[in-house]
Amino acid sequence: MFVDHVKITIESGRGGHGCISFRREKYVPNGGPDGGDGGRGGDIIFIADSDVSTLLDFRYKKRYQAENGGNGMGKNCKGKDGQDLIIKVPVGTLIRYGWEEDETGHQKGLVMADLNTHGEKRVLAKGGRGGRGNQHFATPARQAPKFCEDGRNGKKYEITLELKLIADVGIIGFPNAGKSTLLSQVTNANPKIANYHFTTLAPNLGVVRHGFGHDFVLADIPGLIEGASQGVGLGFEFLRHIERTRALVHVVDAARLEGDGLTPTQAVEKINEELSAYNPGLKDRPQIIAANKFDLPVDEDYMTELQSYADNKGWPLFKISGATGKGLTELVQGIAQVLRDAPPSSTFETDYETYFEPERREASITIEKVKEGLYSVEGPGIERMLGYTNMADEKGFAFFQRFMRQRGIIDKLEELGIQENDTVQMYEFEFDYWK
Numbered sequence: 001m002f003v004d005h006v007k008i009t010i011e012s013g014r015g016g017h018g019c020i021s022f023r024r025e026k027y028v029p030n031g032g033p034d035g036g037d038g039g040r041g042g043d044i045i046f047i048a049d050s051d052v053s054t055l056l057d058f059r060y061k062k063r064y065q066a067e068n069g070g071n072g073m074g075k076n077c078k079g080k081d082g083q084d085l086i087i088k089v090p091v092g093t094l095i096r097y098g099w100e101e102d103e104t105g106h107q108k109g110l111v112m113a114d115l116n117t118h119g120e121k122r123v124l125a126k127g128g129r130g131g132r133g134n135q136h137f138a139t140p141a142r143q144a145p146k147f148c149e150d151g152r153n154g155k156k157y158e159i160t161l162e163l164k165l166i167a168d169v170g171i172i173g174f175p176n177a178g179k180s181t182l183l184s185q186v187t188n189a190n191p192k193i194a195n196y197h198f199t200t201l202a203p204n205l206g207v208v209r210h211g212f213g214h215d216f217v218l219a220d221i222p223g224l225i226e227g228a229s230q231g232v233g234l235g236f237e238f239l240r241h242i243e244r245t246r247a248l249v250h251v252v253d254a255a256r257l258e259g260d261g262l263t264p265t266q267a268v269e270k271i272n273e274e275l276s277a278y279n280p281g282l283k284d285r286p287q288i289i290a291a292n293k294f295d296l297p298v299d300e301d302y303m304t305e306l307q308s309y310a311d312n313k314g315w316p317l318f319k320i321s322g323a324t325g326k327g328l329t330e331l332v333q334g335i336a337q338v339l340r341d342a343p344p345s346s347t348f349e350t351d352y353e354t355y356f357e358p359e360r361r362e363a364s365i366t367i368e369k370v371k372e373g374l375y376s377v378e379g380p381g382i383e384r385m386l387g388y389t390n391m392a393d394e395k396g397f398a399f400f401q402r403f404m405r406q407r408g409i410i411d412k413l414e415e416l417g418i419q420e421n422d423t424v425q426m427y428e429f430e431f432d433y434w435k
Contacts (some may be wrong), residue, residue, distance in 0.1 A: 006058040009158050010125050013041025013066040015151025018131035021074030022144065026395070033144065034076050035134040038151040041127030042066030042082035042368035046095060048115035049088040055161050066125070069151055072133045072236040081124045082127055089161060091118050092244060096160040112159065116244070122387035124159070128152035142399070144266060163241075169335055170245035172275070174267055175222075177251045178292040180204065181322035183220045186332055216339055219245065243279060247286040249335065254303060254319070257298040264291065264306045286342050287315045290331055295321040367412045375413055375433075382426055 016038025023031030064087060070079030089095075095113045113122040131149030138145055171179045187206025204220040208418065221242055242248070250271065252264045268289060275282040289310050291303065303319075310317040316334045320327035365379030385403055402429055404410050413424065413433065424431045 005163070006055050007062070007158065008058050008161065009063045010044045010087075010311045011063075011065045011156040012044050012125035012127040012154035013068040014154050015039065015041045015128035015130040016069035016071040016079035016082075017151050018133040018136075018148030019072035019074060019077075020146060020148050022180045023075070033134040033138050034074055035148050036074065036077040036079065037133050037136075037215065038072045038074035038130030038149075039069030039079035039081040040130050041069045041151070043084045043123050043127045044125035044155075045086045046093075046115060046122050047086055047088050048091045048093065048118055048120045050091050050118040051388045052088050052090045055093070055163055056088065058161060066127060066154065066156075068423055069127065069130045071151075072130070072148070076133070076135060079130060081130075081217050084127075089115060090162050090163050092116055094162045094164055095124065096162065097157055125155040125157060128154045129397070144270055146324060147399075164244050165241040167221055167241070167245050168216035168339060169218050169247050170242045171218060171220045171249050171250055171251055172242065172253035172271055174253065174271065177267075177422075178322040179220045179251045181220075182249075182251055182290065182292070182320070183218060185322055185325060185328055187218055207329045208335075214336075214339075216336070218249075242275065242282060245285065246344065247288065247335065247338050248282075248382060249288045249290055249331075251290045251292050253293055254291040254298045254306075255293040256299070256302070263302050265302070268306070268309065286338050287313070288331070288334055289315055289317045291317060292322055294319045294326060295324045365407065365409065367409060367416070369416045370425070373419075373424065375416065375418055375422060376425050377413075378408060378427065381407070386426060386429060395414045401423075 010058035018038050019035035020034065021035040023034045025031060044064065064085060066085040069082045072079045080201045093115050094111065095115070097110045097112045112124055112401070115122065129152045131151045134148045136205050137147065171182060172177050183204055183206050186208050206218050206220075207215055208218050209215045219241060250268055254264055256262075272283065289306065289321070291298075291306060307317055316338070318327055318331040318334055320331055322328075365377065365381055367377050370376050385400060418424070418433050420434050422433045424433055
């Protein structure tokens with residue numbers, strides 16, 4: 001089964017907690033705190049692997065989580081770092097953060113990574129940092145700190161994996177025009193071929209080996225009919241695979257066996273309208289017209305019209321027969337010539353440059369008046385301080401109060417009009433204010 005689009009959830013490992021410990025040995029009078037740090041949580045790492053050809057495995061497993069870091073221990077023992085989770089995906093996989101699909105099938109999530117080279121690696125969710133043990137909080141004035149840091153949580157994202165095949169040339173055209181037959185004749189691919197619509201239900205790839213330049217990869221793109229960009233037929237399910245191609249070979253039924261009422265020229269125009277509706281940039285992609293089935297009777301007036309249309313566009317036109325092999329050598333030579341001047345394969349710019357949210361400083365603290373008598377204080381610095389301060393300990397609470405004054409939080413609350421016995425809410429903690 002060919003799967004080229006899935007949604008999964010990834011979560012990096014949480015950092016291990018720091019340890020509260022004191023060295024107590026008979027002949028060591030000045031032991032002091034020796035709580036070790038927690039280990040780092042594991043990262044989520046994606047790697048493009050040419051041995052993987054589909055996203056099928058992700059259809060059955062939707063959640064991926066890296067290992068958590070180990071907690072710190074006494075005697076300054078650091079907790080074990082969590083093991084990174086490496087996820088292999090096919091070359092050409094586009095990874096988006098968030099998900100939204102418009103009526104044309106375009107996905108609009110932020111691009112986290114475009115893995116289009118074998119072995120390319122990207123860290124998409126960095127593991128949480130381990131908490132510090134109480135040994136780090138000892139000072140001349142506070143020689144026995146009874147608090148430590150909790151480990152940071154990992155990053156959790158719901159992402160979309162979208163496979164856009166890496167192919168130099170895409171074969172496009174209406175069903176039964178002979179696309180799969182052409183692919184089987186010029187490459188080592190063995191696509192299913194039959195005389196009915198939508199024989200090809202998944203893109204097929206083949207390598208063209210020839211003496212006219214570098215070898216190139218040819219892809220048979222199924223499902224293109226009028227209205228495909230709006231979901232008609234196989235819809236836009238496979239239009240995504242055209243976006244990376246450097247050139248397009250438009251196979252047209254010159255013998256008009258389908259009886260759909262379209263001339264060869266109209267058939268080419270209709271398909272190109274669908275491509276432009278899906279992605280306007282595709283109209284500028286170099287094209288080659290392959291007029292197929294020339295082993296059968298062909299209307300010369302229609303072919304004259306098609307030749308004039310191709311000349312006006314500046315597109316080469318080749319008369320071929322996929323069944324007999326007529327004109328295929330010339331077609332391959334023409335494709336090789338077009339590829340010499342064609343732009344490189346399309347890549348998608350990463351607009352989610354940091355693959356995890358940047359750590360904010362303690363200065364990023366929000367202080368606001370919720371209602372009369374209730375004030376809210378939030379921010380990473382507050383959350384972190386609450387995590388490693390022992391509020392039940394008198395010295396720990398005094399330490400937290402000094403932090404509040406040093407950061408200007410008390411002054412800001414007073415500017416907002418706080419009065420004695422008013423409530424200050426800090427996440428799950430609530431305090432009564434007094435001077």
